[in-house]
Amino acid sequence: MTARILLPPNPKVGVKLDIRILIQHPMETGFRHDISGAAITKNVIHHLSFDLDGITLFSGELGTGTSANPFLQFSVILPHSGWLQLKWVDDEGNTGTERVLCNLSP
């Protein structure tokens, strides 16, 4: 499983940033069946968090109502440069992280 954190080019201090997050995950609802008719077990990312150098920007729960390959766009004015880190955990207990360095230019 992989994820991408997309930052706008040339982020500046005190200017609103639109951060886009895309995680590759099937987000199985548990309502689908395979070809033999057996139910496919539910497996969604139930929790994710996004922080800047350990300071949480947002965190929360997703449900089966979120599309496969969850996409999130979020606006923020970052207080300083640093590492943006995304963490998530799914129903099978798999966890994932992705981080990107955000250097704000004055």
Added chain:
Amino acid sequence: MNAKRHSLQTFAQLLTLNGFSRLGALGLGAVGALLPMQRLQAQALERESEDFRALFKSLTQSGRVTLERVHVSIPRLADNGHSVPLKVWVDGPQTPADHVKRVVVLSERNPRPMISNLQFTPTQTRLEFSTRIRLNGSQRIWVLALMSDDRWWGQVASVEVTESACLDASL
């Protein structure tokens, strides 16, 4: 001459109409103990199922949500319920003194109504997020925002879905 009389007449009509609506608003204001927006919320909630109302009440405690400040952008018609773009923004500066703590997206017809439940910290700019959601058919989406002063604001949006996300292609 005739045209002039006509315009005078419409002007008079406008005046009386205005007078009526003003009287009506006064009357409603005097009778209704609730704010107009809270009454709207109660009316909107009456159309929902018993289970949904129970979830709504357990989430918001008092069950009182004012339908203001929160804005929802969702297509009126979505061809495919598997992935419907949803954008939410909340008016306000998002400072430590006044910010959105939590945003809950609820679906009235999905088998599991809780679409997402996100906690936010002050972003210093208008709270804004976009995502893509799954929808089981045409329905209304409730977006509720809990502010730092523990008041709930919200908005309801309707969406028509041509193909439900809950149809299983393998069956």
